[in-house]
Structures are given as C-alpha cells and as structure tokens.
Amino acid sequence: MSRTATHNTVAPAVRTEGLTVRYGAFQALSDVTVSLPAGQISGLIGPNGAGKTTLLNAISGFTSIAEGSVHVGHADLTALDARRRALAGVVRGFQTVRLLDRESVLTNVLIGTERLPQPSALAQFFGLPSQWRAGRRDTAAAAEVLDLLGLTGQAHRRVDELPFASRRLVEVARVLVSSPSVILLDEPAAGLDQEGRQELAAVLTRVHHNHPSTMVVVEHDVDLVKSLCSYVIALDSGAFLRDGTPAEVFGDRQVQLAYFGRAAGADA
Numbered sequence: 615m616s617r618t619a620t621h622n623t624v625a626p627a628v629r630t631e632g633l634t635v636r637y638g639a640f641q642a643l644s645d646v647t648v649s650l651p652a653g654q655i656s657g658l659i660g661p662n663g664a665g666k667t668t669l670l671n672a673i674s675g676f677t678s679i680a681e682g683s684v685h686v687g688h689a690d691l692t693a694l695d696a697r698r699r700a701l702a703g704v705v706r707g708f709q710t711v712r713l714l715d716r717e718s719v720l721t722n723v724l725i726g727t728e729r730l731p732q733p734s735a736l737a738q739f740f741g742l743p744s745q746w747r748a749g750r751r752d753t754a755a756a757a758e759v760l761d762l763l764g765l766t767g768q769a770h771r772r773v774d775e776l777p778f779a780s781r782r783l784v785e786v787a788r789v790l791v792s793s794p795s796v797i798l799l800d801e802p803a804a805g806l807d808q809e810g811r812q813e814l815a816a817v818l819t820r821v822h823h824n825h826p827s828t829m830v831v832v833e834h835d836v837d838l839v840k841s842l843c844s845y846v847i848a849l850d851s852g853a854f855l856r857d858g859t860p861a862e863v864f865g866d867r868q869v870q871l872a873y874f875g876r877a878a879g880a881d882a
C-alpha cells in the first residue's frame with residue numbers, strides 16, 4: 615500500500631450516467647445516475663435485491679452494461695474490462711470471503727498486487743532487475759497494509775487457522791494492497807459480530823485517513839453506515855432512490871418505507 619507502489623494517488627469522483635444492467639429479460643439496474651464524491655466514504659444502501667452488488671459490478675467491470683456509462687475522474691471506463699479498470703485503480707472486494715485457505719496471509723495479500731503494473735513476461739522469465747524491483751515493491755506494499763490492518767503478526771499463518779473476523783480483514787487487505795484510488799467493498803462486515811463490525815469500521819476509517827480514496831461500502835447496518843460514511847446513496851428495485859448525508863437519506867420517508875417497510879413515526 616506504499617505510495618511508491620501507487621499507480622493512482624489522487625482519489626477521483628465516480629459518476630454513472632443512465633446505467634442499465636439486464637440479466638436476460640430481468641432489468642437489475644434501470645437508468646441509474648449517481649455521483650460518488652471524490653475522496654469520501656460513501657454508503658450504498660437498499661433492501662435485498664435493490665441492485666447494490668450489480669452497481670458495484672457495473673462500476674468495476676464485473677458485469678456488462680446494457681446502457682449508460684461509468685466515468686472515474688475525467689476518464690470514461692465504460693468500454694474497459696474488469697482487469698483494465700483495476701489497473702486504472704478501481705478495485706472491488708466481494709461479499710463472501712474468497713481466500714486461498716491453505717496459503718498464508720501474506721500470500722493471499724500478495725495476490726492483490728497483481729493489479730499493479732507488472733514487468734514484461736521476458737523480464738519475469740529471466741529475472742531481470744525490473745522483476746526484482748516489482749517483487750520488492752509488492753512485498754513492501756503487503757507489509758504496509760498488514761501493519762495498517764494489525765495483521766503483521768499473522769502474516770505467515772495459514773488463513774484457515776484464523777478467526778472469521780481476521781479472514782475478513784485479509785480480504786480487505788488484498789483489496790487495499792494495490793492502493794486503489796476507488797475502493798468498492800461489498801458488505802465487508804457481513805458475518806461479523808458487533809465487536810468485529812466496530813473494529814472493521816475503525817480499520818476502514820484509519821485506512822481512509824492514511825490513504826484517502828473514493829470508497830464505497832455496501833452495508834445494511836444503519837449505525838455502521840452513519841459512523842463510517844459521509845455520503846449515502848439509496849437504491850430500490852434497481853432504481854436510484856435518494857442520495858445525501860446519512861441524516862438526509864435515513865430521514866427520507868421513501869427510504870424508510872423501502873428499507874424498513876414503514877416511515878419513522880408510523881405505527882409498526
């Protein structure tokens with residue numbers, strides 16, 4: 615996560631324009647136009663099936679877009695595949711922990727450095743200096759991110775020996791290690807208990823403070839969103855519903871109806 619390893623140091627704004635995603639005949643996102651403010655942590659909320667994961671997939675290139683565009687800063691990324699978007703600094707994490715269980719924490723985190731520019735195949739084959747430099751860069755980045763997440767002492771343990779909360783952090787470390795300028799996290803707190811959720815929120819706040827990025831966190835826990843995010847976007851049934859500060863969005867009657875099934879102050 616070292617700044618020397620960084621390929622994008624300025625956190626850009628992300629904007630989707632008229633984004634529509636279809637799975638066969640089903641429209642999972644309909645004409646979604648949203649702006650994620652540069653350098654802030656935004657929460658993406660909405661009831662199950664609202665299209666939150668699909669929006670992250672559309673921004674990161676993991677799903678095809680039927681209509682619309684994705685801009686990151688001044689760059690139009692719509693035509694780029696997921697790998698090229700990752701090289702442009704847009705990296706996503708997944709809702710389920712996807713680690714190599716029998717490998718060490720360090721090995722799992724180093725996998726994330728594959729998103730950094732790599733030396734040519736020739737340089738890798740012959741072990742040329744550019745290959746050593748890339749190796750040193752990757753190891754330094756992994757050491758820094760492990761330190762930031764409090765995982766240094768676990769670096770050489772197999773991930774299947776770790777408690778679930780630590781495995782979640784390893785997943786986050788693998789996203790962070792390439793110092794992305796846009797970080798998309800899909801329910802990073804899923805499966806954690808209250809203590810684990812608070813610890814994760816503190817870690818993400820610290821990471822964002824040390825390495826400002828444009829971060830988007832899909833999350834159902836209202837308190838976690840309020841404590842972590844300065845901006846919130848609400849989706850419902852594949853459509854944009856509301857955006858604004860957490861107080862504005864959670865105070866909105868339409869959001870309350872979509873999210874909780876009733877508006878605040880209404881009879882249960």
Ligand SMILES: Nc1ncnc2c1ncn2[C@@H]1O[C@H](COP(=O)(O)OP(=O)(O)OP(=O)(O)O)[C@@H](O)[C@H]1O
Nearest residue numbers: 637640641642660661662663664665666667668669
């Ligand atoms: N690959 C797919 N094929 C068909 N339908 C899909 C596919 N992926 C998602 N969907 C559907 O698209 C809709 C939006 O799904 P998505 O996962 O984006 O919602 P979500 O808001 O992230 O939900 P959750 O909070 O439950 O994770 C849902 O109705 C879902 O069933």
